[in-house]
Amino acid sequence: MDTQVLIVGAGPTGLMAANQLQRFGIDCLVIDSKIGPTIESRAIAVTARSLEIYQQLGLSDTVVENGIIMSSFCLYSEGILKAEVKVGEIGKGMTDFPYLLAFEQSDNEKLLYENFKSNGKDVHWETEFVSLKEYEKEIIVLAKKNGETIEIRAEFLIGCDGAKSPLRHQLNFNFHGGTYENRFFVADVVMNWKLPHNNLIISPSDEDFCGFFPLKGDWYYRVLGTLPRAYFDKDDVSFDDIEKEVAKTIGIPIEFEKVNWFSVYNLHHRCVDNFSKGRVHLAGDSAHIHSPAGGQGMNTGLQDAYNLAWKVAFVLKKYAKNDLLNTYNEERLPFAKWLMKFTDRMFNLMTSDNWFVAKFRKHIAIRLISKVFTFGKIRPVLFRTASQIWYNYQGKSLSWSTSSQRLLFQAGDRLPYITDAHLEIPFYMLFSEPMFHLLYLSNEVLEPETEQKIKTVFPFPIKIIVYPLTKSWTELGVEKDLFILVRPDNYIAYHFDSFKETEVKNYLSRYFLFQE
16 A cells, blocks of 8 residues: 555544645545544543644534533532632633633544545554554555555654554654652543532542543543552452542542443653654654643644644645754654643642642642632633643744844744634634635735735745734734734744745745745
8 A cells, every 4th residue: 555644543643643634635544453433531621722723624613512611620628629710711812712621532533533534534443553664765564454464655654653652662762751650540430429510620638639520421520540559559440449539539429320431550751852763753642641630641642743744745745845844843842841841740749649748739739729820810821831822933943033023922933813803704714724824914905016926936835814904913013014924733934024035035945845
């Protein structure tokens, strides 16, 4: 079998990569050793930045309609509500999705899989990656299905085959990090208690920790926490063994009616030191794993795929040099490393059974968290961090500016979110096509000569959007005409005050190919 891009792994990251490549007209083949999409809930939270990707795919309405918007974040200790943080539309004015949304991994996979199939493709299920050989212009992969060896030829390979990634092992990627001392459990349960179903409940105690996350369905929850030490060395732990400990930790009467899934596991925090090696690129859990604190794991994998797919597409379409693919590691590795440290600190605070940390958590941290969330200026910062809309590529190779204006946004930032009253569709929907967009901010029309020059200079298709210089933009420091080159993943590549062919070509020449 021949394809342009082989994707190993059909979890959320692999399926997002496949969907993105389809948008650019790239042929891809997806293999996975599973029999079909994941049926367990696994990851739960979908961040605003991920919803913006779904919006670009035309799928965000489906995600929101079938997810649960969480209204409050509650902290309980010994059966007493210690803090309740009203979440609501905490990110209003920053995104079309200003809330916390629960939409489990299995539903993400099903949605992405069905969308992939609707465009004429299917995943090769029950197909196991065996080995690969890389040559100057292609990769040859051997895979097995039903005992038969299959040979697959591809120009590039994207590894999304999870934390244990055979692909990563075979290519000897470094995977630095460690394993948390505690053991953990996770269960999807139907349960009865007195608390509202749309609240996220966290309950730390002196010895244990439990969290309750609402899932779609009547009284359906994801319950996770630290396994009681008495069960650390037991191999066949069931939820029946620990359900009394779970109820004791939160201190509220609970009736567990049904257990749909239960697992005990060790939790790791590890990251590669480079996302790429030759024609192979890793994404998602294959490249980085960390604690579930903050609900960042699946979302980070989706962002990896979003960043990588358009770059691979541009190289395959001969719009860009192979060097463009080096920017994938440059842009995504720093975030993965930051995330591993960030979630590590959060998770240790919530789960450590060190006596000092436990007392601090129970008597100080809970009250502190409650106070912090009441500050008007802090809430947006917390949302920006948790939703991943804060992350930027400032100072990276693809981010450049020649503007003399004192702008409140920089090259490498996510495109500013605008809510002008005259907009008939969400602002970001103006940038939904799989290509670069050139946003021209001005109260004047774009001269036909300039428009023609733009279309001639850029070595790839580009859509020009003329937008008035509204108050929204002047408040962001735009005082006169401004051009903003927006990448296919809605980050700012380059901004400049006037179109000068030499300057634009100077920016483009580093990574993009001019037609002969």
